[in-house]
Each structure stands twice: as C-alpha cells, then as structure tokens.
Amino acid sequence: xxxxxxxxxxxxxxxxxxxxxxxxxxxxxxxxxxxxxxxxxxxxxxxxxxxxxxxxxxxxxxxxxxxxxxxxxxxxxxxxxxxxxxxxxxxxxxxxxxxxxxxxxxxxxxxxxxxxxxxxxxxxxxxxxxxxxxxxxxxxxxxxxxxxxxxxxxxxxxxxxxxxxxxxxxxxxxxxxxxxxxxxxxxxxxxxxxxxxxxxxxxxxxxxxxxxxxxxxxxxxxxxxxxxxxxxxxxxxxxxxxxxxx
Amino acid sequence: xxxxxxxxxxxxxxxxxxxxxxxxxxxxxxxxxxxxxxxxxxxxxxxxxxxxxxxxxxxxxxxxxxxxxxxxxxxxxxxxxxxxxxxxxxxxxxxxxxxxxxxxxxxxxxxxxxxxxxxxxxxxxxxxxxxxxxxxxxxxxxxxxxxxxxxxxxxxxxxxxxxxxxxxxxxxxxxxxxxxxxxxxxxxxxxxxxxxxxxxxxxxxxxxxxxxxxxxxxxxxxxxxxxxxxxxxxxxxxxxxxxxxxxxxxxxxxxxxxxxxxxxxxxxxxxxxxxxxxxxxxxxxxxxxxxxxxxxxxxxxxxxxxxxxxxxxxxxxxxxxxxxxxxxxxxxxxxxxxxxxxxxxxxxxxxxxxxxxxxxxxxxxxxxxxxxxxxxxxxxxxxxxxxxxxxxxxxxxxxxxxxxxxxxxxxxxxxxxxxxxxxxxxxxxxxxxxxxxx
Numbered sequence: 001x002x003x004x005x006x007x008x009x010x011x012x013x014x015x016x017x018x019x020x021x022x023x024x025x026x027x028x029x030x031x032x033x034x035x036x037x038x039x040x041x042x043x044x045x046x047x048x049x050x051x052x053x054x055x056x057x058x059x060x061x062x063x064x065x066x067x068x069x070x071x072x073x074x075x076x077x078x079x080x081x082x083x084x085x086x087x088x089x090x091x092x093x094x095x096x097x098x099x100x101x102x103x104x105x106x107x108x109x110x111x112x113x114x115x116x117x118x119x120x121x122x123x124x125x126x127x128x129x130x131x132x133x134x135x136x137x138x139x140x141x142x143x144x145x146x147x148x149x150x151x152x153x154x155x156x157x158x159x160x161x162x163x164x165x166x167x168x169x170x171x172x173x174x175x176x177x178x179x180x181x182x183x184x185x186x187x188x189x190x191x192x193x194x195x196x197x198x199x200x201x202x203x204x205x206x207x208x209x210x211x212x213x214x215x216x217x218x219x220x221x222x223x224x225x226x227x228x229x230x231x232x233x234x235x236x237x238x239x240x241x242x243x244x245x246x
Numbered sequence: 247x248x249x250x251x252x253x254x255x256x257x258x259x260x261x262x263x264x265x266x267x268x269x270x271x272x273x274x275x276x277x278x279x280x281x282x283x284x285x286x287x288x289x290x291x292x293x294x295x296x297x298x299x300x301x302x303x304x305x306x307x308x309x310x311x312x313x314x315x316x317x318x319x320x321x322x323x324x325x326x327x328x329x330x331x332x333x334x335x336x337x338x339x340x341x342x343x344x345x346x347x348x349x350x351x352x353x354x355x356x357x358x359x360x361x362x363x364x365x366x367x368x369x370x371x372x373x374x375x376x377x378x379x380x381x382x383x384x385x386x387x388x389x390x391x392x393x394x395x396x397x398x399x400x401x402x403x404x405x406x407x408x409x410x411x412x413x414x415x416x417x418x419x420x421x422x423x424x425x426x427x428x429x430x431x432x433x434x435x436x437x438x439x440x441x442x443x444x445x446x447x448x449x450x451x452x453x454x455x456x457x458x459x460x461x462x463x464x465x466x467x468x469x470x471x472x473x474x475x476x477x478x479x480x481x482x483x484x485x486x487x488x489x490x491x492x493x494x495x496x497x498x499x500x501x502x503x504x505x506x507x508x509x510x511x512x513x514x515x516x517x518x519x520x521x522x523x524x525x526x527x528x529x530x531x532x533x534x535x536x537x538x539x540x541x542x543x544x545x546x547x548x549x550x551x552x553x554x555x556x557x558x559x560x561x562x563x564x565x566x567x568x569x570x571x572x573x574x575x576x577x578x579x580x581x582x583x584x585x586x587x588x589x590x591x592x593x594x595x596x597x598x599x600x601x602x603x604x605x606x607x608x609x610x611x612x613x614x615x616x617x618x619x620x621x622x623x624x625x626x627x628x629x630x631x632x633x634x635x636x637x638x639x640x641x642x643x644x645x646x647x648x649x650x651x652x653x654x655x656x657x658x659x660x661x662x663x664x665x666x667x668x669x670x671x672x673x674x675x676x677x678x679x680x681x682x683x684x
Contacts, residue, residue, distance in 0.1 A: 060502035061350055078502050082354045092347025095260070097267030110256040111355055150351065 012037045012189070013084070013158065018067030020053050020213075027053040028213045031067070035158065035191055040184045042204030043193040044242060050213040051193040052090065055160050059087030086111075088151035090162035090193075093143060096136030100127060100146055103135060104153065113153040121149045124179045140167040148176060158189045165199050177203045201238040211246035253357060254365065261369040264342065266682055270335045274327060274377050275675045281323040282380035283667020289319040290391070290660040297655035310653045311538040312388070313399045318472040320384050324407045325468050327377065328414045333435040336370050336418035340495065341428040350501065359496035363423070367415050367492055374411040378404075380671055387663050394654035396537035399474040406471020409484050410464050416491025423498035439464075451598045453566030462523070474536030482526030490519040530587035538651040543581050546643035547632055551585045554639040556617035558589045563611045565595040565603060570610070574626040581628070614638055 018031040028050045035041055045051050056062040058069065060078030068075045071084055095103055104122070107113045122128055125145045135143060144167045151159050164180070165173045180203065184190050194200040200207065207224060209216040217224050221238055224245065228235035233244025265271055293315040340363070343349040352362070381404070389395060414435075421434035442463040449460030460466055462483040470477055493515050497508050534541040542548065560579070564571035571593070582589055596603055603609045612631075614621045616638045623634045636642050 059350075059354065061353070063502050063504045079356060082356060086354055087350070089347055089350050092350060094343075094346045094348030094351055095264075096346055098260075098263060102263070106256055106260060109251060110253050110260070110352075112253070 012072065014070040014073075015058070016068050016070070018054070018057060018069075019065045020050075020057055020062065021065045026213050028057065028064070031210075031213070031215050033208045033215055033218045035189060036206075037157075037189055038184060038187055039205040040180065040190045040192065040203055042200040042207045043191065043210060044197060044200050044207050044238075045193075045195070045210035046246070047195060048212075049210045051195075051210055052162055053213075054210065055087055055089075055162050055191075055193060059085055059160060061087065061089075082156070084156055085158045085160055086151060086154040086156040088147055088159065088161040088164070090166055092147070093135065094147075097134055099132055099134055100138075101131040103146065104131075104149060107150045107153045111154050113155055117153055121152050121179075124182075125149050125152075125176070141169070141172065144168060145172070145176070148179075152179070152183055152188075157187070158191060159183075160191045160193075162193045163195065164192055165194065165196060173199060197239045197242055207238070209242060209245055216245040217241075253355060254361065257352075257357070257362065257365050258369065261339065261366050262372075264339055265335075265369050265373050268335060268338050268342075270331070270338045271373055271377075272675065272679045274331045274335055274373075275679075276672055277331060278323070278327055278377045279380045279667045279671030279675070281327060282320060282384055283663060283671070285323040286316070286320045286384040286387070286667070287660040287663050289316050290388070290658065290663070294657050294659065297657045310655055311396075311399075311536065311540070311651070312394055312654060313396070313403070313472075313474055313536050313538065313540065316384075316388060316393065317400055317403045320381065321403050321407055321472060324378060324381065325410065325465075328374075328407070328411050329439055332370075332374060332377075332411060332414050333418040333439075334432060335373065336415045337422040337428050337431045337435065339366050339370055340419045340422035340499075341425075341431055344422075344426075345428065349499070353499075353501050359499045360493065363419055363492050363496045363499055367412070367419060370415045371408070371412060374415070375408070378407070380667060383666055383671070384663075387660070387666065391656065391658035391661070393656050393658065398535040399537055402474050402476055402535040403472050406468055409471075409481075409488075410468050412488045413464055413484055413491070416488040416495070419495035420491040420498070423495040451566060453571075453593055453598075457566070458527075473540050474534060475541040476533040476535060478529045478531040479526050482529065483523045486519050486522045486526070490515060493519075530583070532584050534584070538653070541581060542584060543628065543632070544643070544646060544650075546646060548585045550636065550641050550643040551582070551632075554586075554616065554635070554641050556639070558586060558635065559592070559615040560589065561592045561594060561613040561615070563594045563608050563613075566593070566598050568595075570626045574612070574631075578626065578628050578631045582631075 013035040014032075015034070016032050018028055019026065020028040031050075031054060043051050043054065053062060057064040057067070058081075060081055069081060070076070071081070076084075095106075098106070104118060104127075108115050108118060122131070125148060127145060127149060130138065130142055130146070133142075135146060138146065144164070148161070148164055151161055151164075165176065168176060177199065180190055180192070192200070192204065194204075201221070206218070206220050208218045209224070217227050219227070221241070224238075224241045225235035228241045228244035231244060234240040235244060293310060293312075296310055296315070343352060353359075385395065385400070417438050418431065418435045421438070422428065422431040425431040425434055442465060445456070445463055446460045446465055449456040462480060464484075467477075467480045467484055470480060494512055497511050497515065500508070532541075543551065562571060562574065564574070579589075579591055583591075595609075596606070610624050611622050612624065612626070614623070614634050616635070619638050621634050621638045623630060625631065625634075632643075
C-alpha cells in the first residue's frame, strides 16, 4: 500500500472550498482535498456524511453552492471535468430492459470506453453467465458487478465509484477489490466512497474522512493516525482513527 | 464486438431499443388498429349511405369528397391517440432514464442535451409513424373499394397529424424533463391539452382575440389540415412550439445546473418563441390542397375579388355563438381572408349567444363598406355575400369554366376492414411484441 503523504507537486485534482447547501442546510461545508494520479483514494464517512453529495458535485450531477475544482492546477468546468472523471453512482438500475452484453457494448461505443478491457472485465467480474440477461432481471449484487464493469470500461483516467462493495458478499468484495487494485496498478485513479471501514483499510492508499459534510482528515493511514494521536485518541487502525477524528 | 460507430448512432440504437421495450408503445400500436378501423368503417358506411346505398337518393353524394367523408374522420383516430396515448409513450422514453439512473451515466458524455432530446424525439416520431400504419391499411382498402384518392389533400392530412404528433412529443418531453416524476409529467401534459380545449371553448363564446389565439391550438391546426388547408402562420406556430418544447426539455434534462439558471433560460427561450409566433401571425399565406377547393371560392370569384380596388370592411352584428356568425366565419370570411388578407372584419354584439339581442335594432345586419360605399345584407351564404360585394364594387366574376368539383360518390361496403383492423392488426402486434420481448 502506498503511504507516502500528499505533496503539492503530486496533486493532480484539487478540490477547494466545496460547499453544497439545500436551503439553509449544509450538505457539504468548505470541503478541500486532493487526488494523486494512480492512487486509490477512499472517501470514508457514516451514512448521511455527504459522500454521495460530494461525488455528485465533483461529477457535475449536482451544482455546488460554491467551491472550485482544479485539474493540473487549472480550474475546470463541468464539461471539461467529464473528460477526466467518470462517476458511477450507487443504487441505480439503468437500462433495465437491455442485456448485459449490450450494455457493455454500449459503454464502449457510447462512452468511448476501453474495448481491449472487455474480456478481462467480463472474466474478472464473473459476468459471462449473465451476458444474455437483462439488467432488470439481475439481483442487487449482480447489478453492482455490471455497474462496476461499466465504470471499469470507461476511458476517463479517474473513476469515482459510490459504494462499490454495497450488495456484494465477502468473497465478491475481496475479488473485486483485487480487480480494482489491478486497474489502479495499470494507471487508473480510483476514488471510492466506502462506508465499510475494514474494506477501505484493505484497499485504499489514502483516505478522506467526511463527517456531517466536513472533511475531518485526509491522508495516509499513518498520517491520519498521527493526527488522531495528537488529538488524544486511539489510533491503532483505521476504525479507531475514524472514531477519533469524526 | 460490434463495428465502430458514432456515439450518436449508439444513442439512437439505445433509444430505439428502449422504445421497443416500452409497454406503452405496444399498447399504442395495439389500440391504433381498432381505433382507426372503427373510424374508417363508420365513415365508409356513412359515405356509402350518402352516396345512395341503402335507399337514399342517388346523387346526394355528389358533393362528397373523400377528404371530408373518409380521411378527416379516419385520421381523427390518430388525433385521439396523439392526445391520450402518445404522451405516455413519450414520457416513458424521456423520464425512464431519470427514473432508472441511466441519465446520471449518459450525461457524463459530452453530447449536447439538445442532441439527446432530439434523438429521443426522432425515435418517438418513428414510433408514431409505425403506429400510423393502420391508416395506410385504410388507404389501401379504400382504393380497393374503388374510392378516389387525391394525393395532395391526403398528404396534407397526414402531414398535419405528424406535426401534431411532433408537438405532442415536444410538450411531453418538456414536462417529463421538468417534472421529477412521470406521473406529474403526465398530469402536466394532459393539463396543457385540456388547457387548449378550454381556450377553444372560450374562443367560441367570446370570439375576438380569444378566437385568434385559439386558431393556433393543436385542435384547430389539425382541423385545418383535415380540411386540406395549410396555414403558414399555424405552421410557424406549431414548429416553433415544437422547438420550444424540445428546447425546454434539453434545458431541464441537464444535471448540475442550478434551477434558477434553468428557469431563467426557460423564460428567455419561451419569450423568444412567443416573439417568433407573434411575428408569424403577420403572415397570411395559406394553401388549399383540397380537391373540392373546400377552403376557397371558385377561381373566377377569387380573380374578381382580387381585382376589387379599395379597402373592404365588413361589420357583422352577430354574437360569437350565433350559428349564423359561425356559418359566415367558416364558409365566407375564412375564404375571403385567403383572397383578400386586407379585409377588415369587425364584430359587434352585446352578448355572447345573441339570444336576447334578436329584437335589438340592427342585430343580424352585416354591413359592407368599400371606400365609403356601403351596403347592408343579412344573408350569410357565400353566394349572397359575394353578390353584395360585387354590387358594391361594380366588379363581377367571369363565367365558370365548367371544371367544378362534382364529388366522388361511392356506394361500397367496408369489406375486409373489420378483419384487418380488429383481427389481423392486433394479432400482428401481439406476435411482434412477444417475438421482440423474447
């Protein structure tokens, strides 16, 4: 696992002052963090922390109230952001009447995805028996695997995946974590929203801890542990760090 | 894997597949057969009766044209489907992506929202054309009975219904994009339709500006097309409203844009569309494609009316709901406006129905004024009105050339129509639906 702390020079995507308000309620408050190329960044937070809102603001699905996103130091618009980021939402059931095979073809054709990866992704996510099934006929876990396949086949260098392990059993979670790691090793940057801290600890290089719409800490496990200890909390693992900082 | 094709082609294929998967579309297809069939069979029977079958006097049908006797009622089934079924198909296709979450994925492609909504509209229009196949069957059957077909008027009716379908699709697409839920979109679409009916009703009662406004509602536009009349101003209004509907749909389909900005852009787009429509109302160009010249005076009359120098003013003392005024408007004034767009028609009445004005002095009078020379008449027939105008102007028509429309009476029974529309079509659609779903 990469544990090197972030440095200004390695910052690829930087988020500054991101705020999202629904009327008087703040879903995100002055969120700031960075993403480095090729890393697996975990967004950790309890339910209702604002993880999905943060992803949707980054992807341009929701308009942020304020804040700027920089790519290579340049502020970017939603339109140019979509060239860099692909967002895979949680709890969606797209194209329910289409077959898995067609949806994967569509992903490659419509989104300009990676045709060379189709075979590997189908094998890795064990989708072969499902190819002729329609998405509407799949179980929650099967649908999640198809959605992950869509995300992995897209060609944007950064994949934002909201709860990629939701609906998967332990074995599937571990298998998919291995696949995600292999894609990261191949150069893909992954930003994953995960509420299961043990899954996040096993997979991610760095973490952004989010609670009540605010970033409570960002960095490697070592860096966050030091931060937790400085605040007088226990910090032997990510769970303790999370509890100490949020 | 498939051969490379553009993102737009992929989207087109996706929308087509979604349409095929739409139960609402299959229901539309299924219903169209019996709906068109019932209208066609009834109108063929009525046409035959009027033409002399079943004991009525031969020759009654001479004035009949298939446009009014067959195509207007047969295509009315399409109007019914466009109002009550097509919006649900359109809402399903547009709102389905939002409901399933597919929109969040698809909108990450840089394709403009207008291109996406135009693709959906194109597929829906293709779906509508397929649903209109029973009308083609009606045309073939009519021909097989020996019925007359005058292509320009038939094409006008067909085009009118396609334009109406386009407008319906655009309105449904706009409501489906603006509303969060398809049920809300359906209510909004039907509200828009009922709103135009109310406008037509008010126009019939109040006349004046309301009447002018009502002449741009889909019902009136379709009615004009069904009578073989193409009005440029109505065409401009329909195309502009269709573009507005699709434009609004594309504005609201976008994610990540603040509601306030979308609302401001929508208001600007609506204002621009209203400007175009208002400018379009200044155009008076129209084309009568009916074989019977249903919307026109005879050619000698038109030539004579055009040759009248000076301005023509008509002051009508009849209430909006008075049947005489309705007759005058439909059978005379509408034709007169086509020849003399400069004619100034003023209506005078104290009430909307005229029931209690009958005894008022001057009620029922129609005054004609050509450059200060005045004449009064109470007649509302075309012949009487033209006679009054000619006597005032001193201009008269040349003799008729003899090529007067005599009608196409046809004493035929709607043979095989019930089998085609009530049995074969539903069976074909049911089989196709099962085959495609499997």
